[in-house]
Amino acid sequence: MALEHADVQRAAHLARLGLNDEDAARYVDDLGRILEMVDMLQALDTEGIAPLAHPLDVTQRLRADEVTESDQRERFQRCAPAVEDGLYLVPRVVE
């Protein structure tokens, strides 16, 4: 499956990665070669094979419904780039 410039731009937008044209051109090239290597998978017949999401066949353990966490806002917001009145600030979001 060939990779187009538009595919890279689209992925970059979905991933919110700023790319200039020069970067984008380089990534089209790199990603194209990676996908070429990945395309080797298509040669393998996997009809009827169930996808494997986890290496072990174990199931989800459930947690008791208990409040175990207390307020650590001050501590957590020490590493935040912009806060005011306990809120994280971002450029205005237009609804």
Added chain:
Amino acid sequence: MHDKTLAELARSLDAGEFSSRELTQHLLGRIDRLDGELNCFITVTFDQALAAADAADKSRAAGKAGPLTGLPLALKDIFCTRDVRTTAGSRMLDNFISPYDATVVEKLATAGTVSLGKTNMDEFAMGSSNENSHYGPVKNPWDLAAVPGGSSGGSAAAVAAGLVPAAIGTDTGGSIRQPAAFCGITGLKPTYGRVSRYGMIAYASSLDQAGPMARTAEDCALLLSAMAGHDLHDSTCVARGVPDYTEELDTPLAGLKIGLPREYFGDGLAPEVEAAMRDAVKAFESLGASVREVSLPHTHYAIPAYYVIAPAEASSNLSRYDGVRFGHRCDSPSDLIDLYKRSRAEGFGDEVKRRILIGTHTLSEGFFDAYYKKAQQVRRLIRQDFLDAFEEVDVLMGPASPTPAFDLGAKKDPVSMYLQDIYTIAINLAGIPGMSVPAGFVGNRPVGLQILGNHFAEARLLNVAHQFQQATDWHRHRPAFAEENA
């Protein structure tokens, strides 16, 4: 002091030959003198280390010392450490002081170990040479022109250089085993789910696993006994008892059935590495093991499958780095999209961006089935290869890497770098445990023997590696760099 194994250091501390504070000070001094050249550490925690050493000396004096009390180690900078900078080798987290401890960090602290600091790594554990670190490459102490391997390159080089007797790494596609091989130390990637991932910064969640890196299998056993076990904070960490991994170290290997995967000895394997492997196998035979060839028929699909699954998970795992709650934020964003795009463009390095883009692309509409679903089907086939092999043999052996450490800057093309991991990556897809132990040299660069076992067979792997280390002395070699600068 810096030459000793953890087990030896524990005996010296017990015997009162020196205190944990003296040992810690000695190693901090070495880091101070030598690490300018090697660049193993991103952050050295002098004050916390000395405080922990003092506390360890106190509990030893009070007769409360456990097997690891007062023993120094280093943590890959992927483990969150409370009140200490935790960067994952990325500019994105250059200013991130973690507000909490990873479970592994907590467990090791509870066991009385003394962390000297946070080691260098490929950014977000993406790399096989440690050249993808925002903090610069690490040099291999055996040959300063060579890479230490990656992504746990700082951890491996620090142990090899005698800056610290042991370090904790993580392994998503070989990131413990390959640098251990390149730096001539012993490293263990446990079974997926054996060690908690809580607080370990995620690269690819279904593949990531933390493990010990040290001079000997015995030391790895000591560390794994302290690190492993159930964690209520990690759903994927199995509720299964943790044995004392040192207990079975001395079990004789007579009757051990070793399988050599045909696919691990084919094209691309350096002849000198192959020769070292054959020698190692002979050593096992002389210990009473039997050897047969086996096949892992889907071996060559492991790298392609990995480069779908790992980037897909990574693209999602790394979305949280958005410049809002922590981490890098660009200057004066004009709007929300600009905040996201510039913060992430500035915060992430090249390889991370490549993998985010690949993962985003392969998960997107119209591609999901052809890439992601296909890769997961192949993943099942790859796991089945191993499960079938372990019906016939106890352990598998082969090279950890097709070549010894390559030169810094030698691999510019990402795909050729990826292909380096041909022997390690399938192990993560299958979730089985694997070790690398020193098994010779090509010139002055070490070669690692990889030993693989079935799920939760860590005790067996450690036993096999330990017996090999009783019979060989590759693990006792020290790089000239460490000696000259003693």
Added chain:
Amino acid sequence: MQWETVIGLEVHVQLATRSKIFSGASTAFGAEPNTQACAVDLGLPGVLPVLNEAAVAMAVKFGLAIHAEIPEVSVFDRKNYFYPDLPKGYQTSQMYQPIVGAGVVEITLEDGTTKPIRVHHAHLEEDAGKSLHEDFHGMTGVDLNRAGTPLLEIVSEPDMRSAKEAAAYLKAIHSIVTYLGISDGNMAEGSMRCDVNVSVRPKDQEAFGTRAEIKNVNSFRFVERAIAFEVERQIELLEDGGKVIQETRLFDPDRDETRSMRTKEEANDYRYFPCPDLLPVVLDQAYIDHLRDNLPELPAEKRARFESELGLSAYDASVLSATREMADYFEEVKDVCGDAKQAANWVQGELAGALNREGLAIADSPVSAHQLGELIARVIDDTINGKAAKQVFQALWNGQGAKADDVIEAQGLKQVTDTGAIEAMIDQVIADSPAQVAQYRDAEPEKRGKMIGYFVGQVMKASRGTANPQQVNQLLKQKLDALC
């Protein structure tokens, strides 16, 4: 042309767990911003989710209540997109293998008829935080307290054909989740939110028309109004030769209209894939059976029982079973007084009126069900008459006494049934009203019935309302007629 409306609803119900779906942070409403957002909710580097058992149990209970299939295995997926109120850059949800399969919700329309609405599935997911657009120097503030609150998203089939049916469906869901105790159902606090898919088609056409999705319609009333507006808009558009475009719209209750959300050209691509941090949830039959065995009586069952066992009318049964609080209150009143019909009359009459006047919910009634039951019992055993009962109710409402009996005693409201005493009062009234007695005597016999009211009033007044009105009537008639 005749048009038919087709409606499907996606209802998001916040589950009433103590802690969040994947973390141990509190879900309590109204805390200071970000004080209930723990490391996991914030998506700090390295944190991992662990699933809350109560959220699973609540989802399964809902499934059992709507007779849905509960699959053995369900899986969590990640829905990837960037938004400031979504800390991890993905929402953990269930795309492919939801916890609740297909089921049915029965709705009751105003004329008392019922209609089954099919539920496609219901899945668990985490709620997002909130963006606050007040003035932060032109910035938006983000509060992540709500992030990670468990949601059950209930997705209906497009089975509704009018705004009224949609509102009835929403009420039915509300009633089921509050009966089960799996949500407080508080729409004002956002505990229940709803997206509405609306389309229209020519009456005889089989294929669905293009639908618009109206996001976040947060009250029963708004659902009706939003649909009414949207249906009109679509019909007008189509009749003018236009086309409905598939889009997301917002309902503006102030202007009573829906309007297009300014979406960018790009379609969303959420890149769903199984969450690698969570394992498949496997529910064994014993667990499901245990939850089934402990389900409370549900609104439909209760309504049926109120009709068949208590002999209430369909209307009364439906009103009294509408909410669990109402039903519980009514049943306690009935148990204490021993008469279902009297209990139904009082709860829907005097009590409902008083609650309405003061804008109170039944749970906040100053008169408890037990107090009301005792009061009604005193009416039934003739201790007081109806008029006095209203006085006693008012006294209890105002807190003037803890029990009906105390009020009756204190205010001397006990009914006088002693014939001698009543006769004495009647005689006095007759003696004091010669003019009225004369009029009575002179009147045509058929008109006398009306005229007796004056005398009854006087006697009741003389007894301060305590005389038994039937006795007064009967005795007065005898005595007056004797004078004729």
